Amino acid sequence: MKNIVDKIFVFGIAIISFGLLLMFIISSKNDFSEEENRYLATFDINNIEEYIEDHFYMRNNFISLKNKLEFYIGKTLINDIYIGSDNYLIPIFKTNNKRDLIVDAINKFNLINSNVDVMFVPDSILINEDKLKFHLNTLEEEEINYLYSKLNTNNINVINSLKNNNLENNLYYRTDHHWTSYGAYIAYKEYFKNKNKNYYNLSDYKITKVTDDFLGTSSSFVTGLATKEDINIFELKDTSLEVNYVYENKITNSLYNFDYLNKKDKYAMFLDNNHALITINNKNINDGSNILIIKNSYGNSFVPFIVNHYQNTHVIDLRYYPTSVTDYIKNNNISDILILYNLNNMYSDMSIIKLK
Amino acid sequence: MSFNSLTFLIFFLPVFILVFYLFPKKYRYIILLIGSLVFYLYSGLYNFIIILSIAFINYIGVFIINKYKKKNVFSYVLVALNIITLLIFKYDNNIIFPLGISFYTFNNISYIIDVMKRKVSYEKNILYYLTYILLFCHVTMGPIVRYKDIKNNLLNLNPDFNGFHCGLKRLLWGLFKKVLIADSLGILYNTLISNNTSIVSHIFCLIVFALQLYIDFSSYCDMAIGLGKIVGINYNENFDYPYLVTSISEFWRKWHITLGNFFKEYVYFPLGGNRVSKFRHVINLLIVWILTGMWHGNTINFLLWGLYYGIIIILEKLVLKKVLDHLPNFIKHIYVIVILLFGYIFFSISDFNDAILFIKGLFSGSFIDNTIIFYLKENIVLLIISIILCFKLPNNIKKIYENNNIVYFITNLICILLYIISISYIINGTYSPFLYNAF
Numbered sequence: 001m002k003n004i005v006d007k008i009f010v011f012g013i014a015i016i017s018f019g020l021l022l023m024f025i026i027s028s029k030n031d032f033s034e035e036e037n038r039y040l041a042t043f044d045i046n047n048i049e050e051y052i053e054d055h056f057y058m059r060n061n062f063i064s065l066k067n068k069l070e071f072y073i074g075k076t077l078i079n080d081i082y083i084g085s086d087n088y089l090i091p092i093f094k095t096n097n098k099r100d101l102i103v104d105a106i107n108k109f110n111l112i113n114s115n116v117d118v119m120f121v122p123d124s125i126l127i128n129e130d131k132l133k134f135h136l137n138t139l140e141e142e143e144i145n146y147l148y149s150k151l152n153t154n155n156i157n158v159i160n161s162l163k164n165n166n167l168e169n170n171l172y173y174r175t176d177h178h179w180t181s182y183g184a185y186i187a188y189k190e191y192f193k194n195k196n197k198n199y200y201n202l203s204d205y206k207i208t209k210v211t212d213d214f215l216g217t218s219s220s221f222v223t224g225l226a227t228k229e230d231i232n233i234f235e236l237k238d239t240s241l242e243v244n245y246v247y248e249n250k251i252t253n254s255l256y257n258f259d260y261l262n263k264k265d266k267y268a269m270f271l272d273n274n275h276a277l278i279t280i281n282n283k284n285i286n287d288g289s290n291i292l293i294i295k296n297s298y299g300n301s302f303v304p305f306i307v308n309h310y311q312n313t314h315v316i317d318l319r320y321y322p323t324s325v326t327d328y329i330k331n332n333n334i335s336d337i338l339i340l341y342n343l344n345n346m347y348s349d350m351s352i353i354k355l356k
Numbered sequence: 357m358s359f360n361s362l363t364f365l366i367f368f369l370p371v372f373i374l375v376f377y378l379f380p381k382k383y384r385y386i387i388l389l390i391g392s393l394v395f396y397l398y399s400g401l402y403n404f405i406i407i408l409s410i411a412f413i414n415y416i417g418v419f420i421i422n423k424y425k426k427k428n429v430f431s432y433v434l435v436a437l438n439i440i441t442l443l444i445f446k447y448d449n450n451i452i453f454p455l456g457i458s459f460y461t462f463n464n465i466s467y468i469i470d471v472m473k474r475k476v477s478y479e480k481n482i483l484y485y486l487t488y489i490l491l492f493c494h495v496t497m498g499p500i501v502r503y504k505d506i507k508n509n510l511l512n513l514n515p516d517f518n519g520f521h522c523g524l525k526r527l528l529w530g531l532f533k534k535v536l537i538a539d540s541l542g543i544l545y546n547t548l549i550s551n552n553t554s555i556v557s558h559i560f561c562l563i564v565f566a567l568q569l570y571i572d573f574s575s576y577c578d579m580a581i582g583l584g585k586i587v588g589i590n591y592n593e594n595f596d597y598p599y600l601v602t603s604i605s606e607f608w609r610k611w612h613i614t615l616g617n618f619f620k621e622y623v624y625f626p627l628g629g630n631r632v633s634k635f636r637h638v639i640n641l642l643i644v645w646i647l648t649g650m651w652h653g654n655t656i657n658f659l660l661w662g663l664y665y666g667i668i669i670i671l672e673k674l675v676l677k678k679v680l681d682h683l684p685n686f687i688k689h690i691y692v693i694v695i696l697l698f699g700y701i702f703f704s705i706s707d708f709n710d711a712i713l714f715i716k717g718l719f720s721g722s723f724i725d726n727t728i729i730f731y732l733k734e735n736i737v738l739l740i741i742s743i744i745l746c747f748k749l750p751n752n753i754k755k756i757y758e759n760n761n762i763v764y765f766i767t768n769l770i771c772i773l774l775y776i777i778s779i780s781y782i783i784n785g786t787y788s789p790f791l792y793n794a795f
Contacts, residue, residue: 002764005761018370136730
């Protein structure tokens with residue numbers, strides 16, 4: 001009996017090994033991974049291992065097997081994502097020891113272009129701390145307060161209002177590192193309160209669910225553990241817009257590119273993903289008002305609320321914008337300047353220090 | 357390629373085994389040599405040229421020495437040449453450190469001295485000699501192996517099914533330990549070392565390091581021994597439950613055994629061992645332990661680490677042994693664990709100031725913090741399994757149930773499942789989603 005089991009065992013291992021070898025050779029290879037949002041390794045004699053792992057047969061199934069196993073043995077932090085209650089996947093917050101560079105860049109910028117407004121948006125982990133299965137001090141609130149205390153700008157703190165309004169609607173996607181349109185709305189309201197201007201109420205908007213099939217970037221880190229969710233957009237009736245993607249020479253009449261709803265990264269539908277410079281002209285307004293928003297991708301779902309108040313909304317993404325923002329401000333008669341970043345991504349890419 | 361890579365497991369090994377067993381046993385050593393050349397060449401042409409040059413020089417050196425009289429003098433010259441080469445590569449940071457040179461230099465030295473002392477006759481067939489030096493089972497991380505121990509195996513590579521099967525299981529056992537346990541401990545350690553805020557977190561950090569180091573290295577040796585069995589070569593064990601010992605001297609007889617034996621055989625005994633005056637004995641021990649420290653790395657912390665063990669072992673031999681003999685076992689265990697954990701500070705932290713900072717952290721600051729409780733809870737299963745792996749329990753259970761057919765069948769099934777899970781863990785290593793679009 002034992003001998004037979006031994007033979008079956010050896011046979012089993014051999015079948016798996018040779019099977020995977022064979023399937024690797026004959027299976028078709030993809031260049032791009034939608035799941036991971038990156039190009040897979042190309043064949044390189046010096047890095048065969050990476051090529052093999054990237055193009056391994058049933059790669060995504062193997063990865064979700066690992067994630068599920070870790071989840072079932074009780075892990076709540078997998079690949080830098082906390083598995084929270086209510087199917088929440090919450091990216092960890094990473095501090096950054098170069099934060100003073102950010103302070104310097106913004107203060108210098110504010111010295112030349114006075115009246116700069118700054119809004120650092122907290123990440124899901126701070127607003128959804130109650131969803132974590134273990135109480136952790138993420139230090140994000142301390143970070144934001146530190147930055148605000150060092151800045152000479154007009155700072156808009158949205159932590160409390162986001163925390164207080166998180167019950168009714170999801171202010172952050174469960175499967176993505178971004179905030180939802182609801183989250184962006186709360187921040188917009190807070191911004192306009194701060195500027196003593198009138199803002200629209202939630203009931204003024206036509207809210208449209210554009211997909212219920214969204215699995216965001218956090219879900220990519222823990223494949224196998226996510227459940228799909230909705231994306232909603234907020235629009236006012238009878239708004240006529242002209243959206244100009246300046247560097248791409250592309251003009252449309254919508255803030256959204258619905259083609260992205262057929263792809264993995266559906267959040268990219270807001271403002272057609274990230275562009276160096278976008279100008280949005282609201283044809284219903286003729287008061288000559290101009291606002292500049294300097295933002296990362298969090299701004300993409302925030303801008304739709306702003307365009308209803310200004311004749312021209314200018315949107316700059318410093319990751320791609322090559323020249324001086326100050327020159328742009330001078331040339332375009334801009335009165336309001338808002339810097340809007342979520343903390344985690346601002347810290348991880350640091351493009352904000354290119355501000356000049 | 358490392359044993360825990362898919363290149364090795366899915367590509368190299370199956371093809372190698374197939375070809376190896378298809379050949380008649382007379383020629384198998386050639387397949388083994390070709391396989392080893394391919395395996396080592398994969399690590400780069402630079403490494404490959406160096407190992408071959410060193411091997412040729414040693415082969416020709418030993419060959420010539422044995423044609424002439426005055427064997428001893430020339431043998432020592434050749435040994436010195438090997439040591440100097442190793443020292444140059446170790447201490448000149450401008451040149452890349454060749455893969456496995458610490459191990460194959462010691463193999464060469466053992467070969468030269470064993471031939472000189474007539475413990476083994478010199479190998480006329482260069483292919484056998486090259487196979488011994490380049491053998492993929494041990495070339496990168498040991499175990500250190502003497503030619504006399506595997507010569508007979510090498511001349512007759514004929515494992516039966518049972519040998520093959522045991523080898524395969526041992527290889528997989530090592531793979532599970534490495535991929536599922538040791539690497540997870542490694543990730544945990546890296547997280548902890550950068551989040552060290554309380555006394556408990558410092559201690560926890562050291563415990564995790566101790567578990568990781570043992571499971572990582574012993575898993576590698578499991579894989580090497582398993583691979584050896586697959587091709588018909590019997591290696592000596594390199595670990596014998598080192599964390600269960602009751603003194604530091606005993607620990608070093610059970611930890612990295614082949615290295616300890618090398619130093620004993622080729623340094624300690626030739627210096628006179630313990631059959632000399634007390635003072636000379638102390639000096640001999642110090643020399644061995646400074647060399648052991650230097651062998652592990654080229655930074656000052658490894659020297660300190662070696663010295664630390666040298667001093668403790670001297671103290672044990674002179675005074676502590678008498679005290680320890682009168683103490684109950686559990687106190688002896690605590691004594692060993694405390695000494696080992698403290699020693700790992702120097703082993704794991706290469707910067708001296710950082711090590712001092714770590715020691716300060718062990719004795720000051722808050723007692724416990726929230727983060728450490730989170731990581732403890734988060735990794736409780738991993739930690740329990742890791743600790744069990746340090747005990748004889750898994751082996752004892754295996755012995756009890758070996759004759760129960762049903763249990764045997766189920767454990768084999770689990771083993772196959774673990775193989776699949778291990779592959780998923782290896783793939784996850786490169787799984788790196790980008791938050792931003794790939795621009």
